[in-house]
Amino acid sequence: MISLLSRFKRCMSKGLTLGLVFGAIGTVSASGADHGEAGFNPSEFIIHHIQDAHEIHLIGDVHIPLPVIAYAPESGQFDIFLSSALHHGAHLGSSGLWYTMDHGKLAAHDHDPTGHDHSAHDHGDDHAEEDHAGHDHEAHHAGGVEIVDLSITKSIFGMLLMMGLVLVLFASAGRGYAKRKGQAPKGLQNALEPMVLFIRDEVAIPSIGRKKADRYLPFLLTVFFFIFFSNLLGLIPFIGGFNITGTLGITAVLATLVFVITTVSGNKHYWSHILWPAGVPLPIKFILVPIEIASIFIKPFVLMVRLTANITAGHIIILAFTSLIFILGEQFGGGVGIGTGVFSTLFMIFMYMIEFLVAFLQAYVFTLLAALYFGEATHEAHH
Amino acid sequence: MELAMILLESMNQGLAGLGAGVAAIGAGIGVGRIGGSALEAMARQPEMSGDLRANMIVAAALVEGVALFAVIVCLLVVFA
Numbered sequence: 218m219i220s221l222l223s224r225f226k227r228c229m230s231k232g233l234t235l236g237l238v239f240g241a242i243g244t245v246s247a248s249g250a251d252h253g254e255a256g257f258n259p260s261e262f263i264i265h266h267i268q269d270a271h272e273i274h275l276i277g278d279v280h281i282p283l284p285v286i287a288y289a290p291e292s293g294q295f296d297i298f299l300s301s302a303l304h305h306g307a308h309l310g311s312s313g314l315w316y317t318m319d320h321g322k323l324a325a326h327d328h329d330p331t332g333h334d335h336s337a338h339d340h341g342d343d344h345a346e347e348d349h350a351g352h353d354h355e356a357h358h359a360g361g362v363e364i365v366d367l368s369i370t371k372s373i374f375g376m377l378l379m380m381g382l383v384l385v386l387f388a389s390a391g392r393g394y395a396k397r398k399g400q401a402p403k404g405l406q407n408a409l410e411p412m413v414l415f416i417r418d419e420v421a422i423p424s425i426g427r428k429k430a431d432r433y434l435p436f437l438l439t440v441f442f443f444i445f446f447s448n449l450l451g452l453i454p455f456i457g458g459f460n461i462t463g464t465l466g467i468t469a470v471l472a473t474l475v476f477v478i479t480t481v482s483g484n485k486h487y488w489s490h491i492l493w494p495a496g497v498p499l500p501i502k503f504i505l506v507p508i509e510i511a512s513i514f515i516k517p518f519v520l521m522v523r524l525t526a527n528i529t530a531g532h533i534i535i536l537a538f539t540s541l542i543f544i545l546g547e548q549f550g551g552g553v554g555i556g557t558g559v560f561s562t563l564f565m566i567f568m569y570m571i572e573f574l575v576a577f578l579q580a581y582v583f584t585l586l587a588a589l590y591f592g593e594a595t596h597e598a599h600h
Numbered sequence: 601m602e603l604a605m606i607l608l609e610s611m612n613q614g615l616a617g618l619g620a621g622v623a624a625i626g627a628g629i630g631v632g633r634i635g636g637s638a639l640e641a642m643a644r645q646p647e648m649s650g651d652l653r654a655n656m657i658v659a660a661a662l663v664e665g666v667a668l669f670a671v672i673v674c675l676l677v678v679f680a
Contacts, residue, residue: 522668523669
């Protein structure tokens, strides 16, 4: 009899949780199905969450505007203003240029392209009014000004956040070590020490050798923790969807740094291996040397693409499972939406676990390969 | 004739999807082989399991990287 009661209680608790899940998903799917102005467009939804933006879009209509910094090479002037000014039509900057935002791309004109203002240029106004619905290429040509977009976008803001975080964490841990010389580590040091030792003992020293590893260790540690924390930040939902390491620009810089350090610290042995490989017959040298020279550039490029592609693909998968709920809900009605919601959410949780692994793994692989390239470059001749 | 025109217009995106699928086949085969040989080696020598597991994961990440190149190229075809 006791077992019957406990079984009943367990069934009830399971049913309750399932009911809560149904209810939550149901409300979400119901609101989602009515939300889209023209239905739910999954590719637009996914692209919007992957791409960089000039604001942080939290929920619905809540945006955190970010500063737009535009530099016009012609006049040499900077214009700085918050991106919330671009929500309603064009914005007149302090240097006299009009700024518009089209599909997330900043453009500058020397007159107001929306034509709502009392502008003297009829020519440009007509063009703008005609094709304002689509891409305003014509309006761009009629009075468009070249600008360099140096804004603090979402990814840059996230990057600065991560830089600050890494700096603060390690500065405080370092101070802790200096203060408590010879004593057991306390607090934050406990969390960071295993990872730092892991990078030093499993990645840097085996690849570079004990003698020279200390020279490259600061860079390797910085790169590892920056990429790791940036990947993790991209996984946190509801704070605006950061995609820092999925931005080609940021990974390009990391890869360029690896390239520069490898090239600068390459010793004679390294270059002789590339330009005049030993023990290879002459005809094959003609094929091998161009390939080796190309690989100097290809290896960092591959590092960049690997990191970007892995992180972006992870974000796309999670977003695709989310949009599956809304697609099916719209297509077949609310009930299917709810049912899909349950399974999609469970699968999404599973994918999230995989994404945690990928976040660490990609940081580790980037650091490992960078250490391998440094080791190659500084390898002493011993044959 | 018109059918051919319709097909040609949207062929880009269809082929891009096909390309991404073929890339997935490559990734599946590659990582499957890595996992298979790692398991075999772990069965032969259980005390080396930790070492083998770490190396297997690194190799899998590198192979996945190559497959994701193809995915990026397909995405570029569709969206640019």
